[in-house]
Amino acid sequence: MLKNLLNPHFTKQLDTDLTVYDLFHWKKVSVHLTDYATGKVLIHMTDLEFPSHFSQSACDIIVSKYFRKSGVPTAIGHETSFKQIVHRMVNFWVNSAADEGIIDDTTKHIFYNELAYMMLAQMWAPNSPQWFNTGLALSYDITGEGQGHYYFDETQGCVVEAKDAYTRTQGSACFIVSVTDSLLGHKSLTDQLTTETRLFKYGSGVGTNWSPIRGEGELLSGGGKSSGLMSFLKVFDRNAGAIKSGGTTRRAAKMNVLDLEHPDSLDFINWKCKEEDKVIALGKMGYDTHFDGDAYATVSGQNANNSIRVKDTFMKALDTPEATFTQINRLDQTIHATLSVQDVWSNITHAAWKCGDPGIQFDDTINAWHTCPAGENGDATDPSNRIHASNPCSEYMFLDDTACNLASINVLKFYNAESDCFDLDGYLHCIMLIQMVLEATIHHGQFPTPEIAERSYHFRTTGLGLTNLGALFMLMGIPYDSEAARTIGASLMSLVTGYAYYVSSLMAKEVGPFTYFESNKPHMMRVLRNHARCSNLPLSTPEFEGLDYTPLTLSHDVLVSLGQTNLSDTIKTVWTQALASGERYGYRNAQVSVLAPTGTIAFAMDCATTSSEPFFSHVTYKKLVGGGFMEIANPILPMTLKKLGYSEKEIQSITDYIMQKEDHDGYSILLDGKIEGAPYLKEEHYAIFDTANKCGTGKRFISPEAHVKMMAALTPHVSGAISKTVNLPQDATVEDVSYIYRLSSTLGVKAIALYRDGCKASQPLSSTNATSATKKLEDLSYHELLDYVKHPEKHYTPIRTKPTGIRQAHVHEAEINGLKLYITVSFFDSGKLGEIYVSAGRQGSLVKGLLDSISTTISEMLQYGVPAHDISKMYRGQKFEPSGFVGGHPYIKRVDSISDLISKIIDIELGDFTYCQVKPATITSPASAQPLEMISPSTTSAHVEADLELEGELCANCGSTKLIKNGTCKVCAECGTTTGCS
16 A cells, blocks of 8 residues: 555656756855854865755755765765765665565655655755765765664674664664663663764764662762762763864764652752853853853863653642652662752752753653553563653653654645645655655664664654744744644644554555564554544544643644635544554554754755744845855745735835844944834734744743743644743743743643743853943953953943934924924834924024034934933023923923923923923823943944844854754754754
8 A cells, every 4th residue: 555655746747858856957056164263164165066946055054064075986075966965865765665665666766756856845854864874885885984883683683783884874863872870881881971972973862861870979889989970970971072072073962861859860950050150150250151162161061951850749749838859869769868849849940040951851741652661571560661761852752772763844845825725745745755764764774782773673763843833834824822823733743643653554564563563552552542632533432541631632623714624634534544554554663753953954944944943033144155144034024924915015114124224333233123013014913923032122022831832732743742942031030930841741741941041151042242331240250340440431332323214203392482492302113212303483593503402412312322311300400591481382381491491391201290380181101211222333243133133152163153042952053053963
């Protein structure tokens, strides 16, 4: 049946005279990348071939990250065309799938053409290790010496060592590796160092639950006491840091997980928090606090994500103020300490508030969705068969010593904005082919340890997911924070999981299910029935099985109301097929889906957003041929406005409003960047364009709760979990962190990590740009304090920001002793006073000159940020002629001078009628008394445009400041370098 589904969908027009590559137009590009800090050339390659629709940024990232730079059997010695990289991967998958028996000679060419087409069309991409490693031997005869990899040899029935580095592929990005409580030997702490190093070298990440390691002070078998878990974690942290900067394929990706019951759990929880205090202290002494600077290099704990593992009993105990919690010794399982639940929770939430770590993994929820709790021994009560850890970005969760190779679908490629319809046939076709690719990668894969090689063969976990959901929602004209968006996202993810399992069952029909399917069948079918129930498939028993909570379910009524009846029907069909076929044939793969952060590969596909994330900003950068950037409005925004019915003139006015700029001392400064107040834009459409953070002086942003709700809607439709950032504003409190963590537990999210804007000294994702001119004295470094004392004039250099274009204004008319005066007060869009102009009905050169002078002085003070109430106070009560009775003004009846009149008018605009002789019945304040925000002219244009594209940490690869949070990991928006594993 599987072979019957392998028909051309995207390449029907191919004939014997054309190849799949002939279906695309091609262009020649040059790639030139330099280190931002040093100017050193990182990459300079010319005459490279790409499909003409690829952006310069996508070409740069693919060439710099994925093109093979040596050993290619050509005169140049490296890959020069995207055709080469597509061919070497696709050709490998085709041969592997044929060798496994899931395709035959009659379908090999279809499999090849369809996969290649979808990659060339940027419909999907595999995880990074595939780009790095796959097909090098088959296409280029690049083998390399063996690196200690293993695979399960079916003919011998056992694990054997791979003979070389590339005949098989190390195509998995995600690894969970167990460790035992021993210093030397197999699976020991020192053995773990070797395993992690091998994984990092080949571009993969590793997660480990360190709970088996004895806590500090526990007895050792040879006498003495253990130095504790933290001493070893610091060693592993240094190892990861060394590899990060050692010239390997990319940065080390690592996850530390610890059970809350561990004796050292409080030290683990507060580890990064305490190290952050050291960084701040070092920064004040003048050390560089960029992430790769001297300060962070000096402290520990900076090369991994940390998560604490908690059980439902602990979360429920939070409702009982006097509840206690016990830490358990590892050696003899005695009680190490009894602690207050509230105190432990305060430690967790305060640490996460301060530095973003630890995240939380909810142990019971994770294991309630475990498809293989019987493991290999058939015992579902055996604790060793539970899920204990995750990969570095928290999306892959399965048995210890397993691996997962990932791929992501660009969902925007399957949506037609004009017809508001999805190409569901193409979407399912894409899911089918990629699931076969992921399976074929396991068949001809190799792994870093014998245990992982064996378990990967026996359980065959795969991880198909989505990307570009945020862009899809906006293009559909639905807010990210809405039931409609959550329903669409859940529906598309439901199809991925349901159809991947269906295809997996068809592969099982051809070549058999995974080894331990039968012993795990009751548990796996229970989990799949729960997946189907979350998609609202009518089953004979509608009640959820084995869950202590009710997960969010997909609403078919919402789909129908959105005009997506076909999507609703397809979901029901797919899950009916998946359950029936799996019951009959079993499944080839124990898991099939995850939602990875998709950093680098999303950029390679020219996605506007990554994974399930929303947009960060309304304004983005378009990379130009030959270098440099052009600032443009988010390209999805005008397309959405058109779909919403706005005219071309209205769309241009709205985008112009967002892109307003003003030059200051040679620097171009975005005046606002917000979308609120844009001309013609209806207020009911604001939510569609909400972003993850505030833009400019705008107040709107997607709430942290909305991020959690999106995760909760998607999680029941994912085999694994979700790597996603929950953004909190800088002024969020510890109580806000507690609320988000508890909400996640209640809604059934498996793992949660958050980040409070600007909480780290390196200021990742911060939209503010504090300079010594705006810092508090206590926050200045040692050198800044010295400079402040010696040169105080340097530390306050205001910038003038003038109102532009048509603006709101009030005109006050008043007459003093026969002199008619017109005082015009105009405002910024934010409502702040922007300028005051005074003119007289009787114009004389002296009067006009004096009034022009005072108008200019007051207006410039307002535009330089002097608070309006301070200006009013300065002019209040000045006495000179003309003075006395005032006519023509409803509130002011007497003044001591024109200056005094202006003072009273400013007060009125601030809502203060204290010095007016007549008070209105109702007092409203049409303008803010707060000063304008300051921007130092010494700040570079890249920094003052922080609300164009959020500034992040310093990228270790290219030196840009665009290393931003992406899921629970980080990705460089400039060069694509990622700290994760996708």
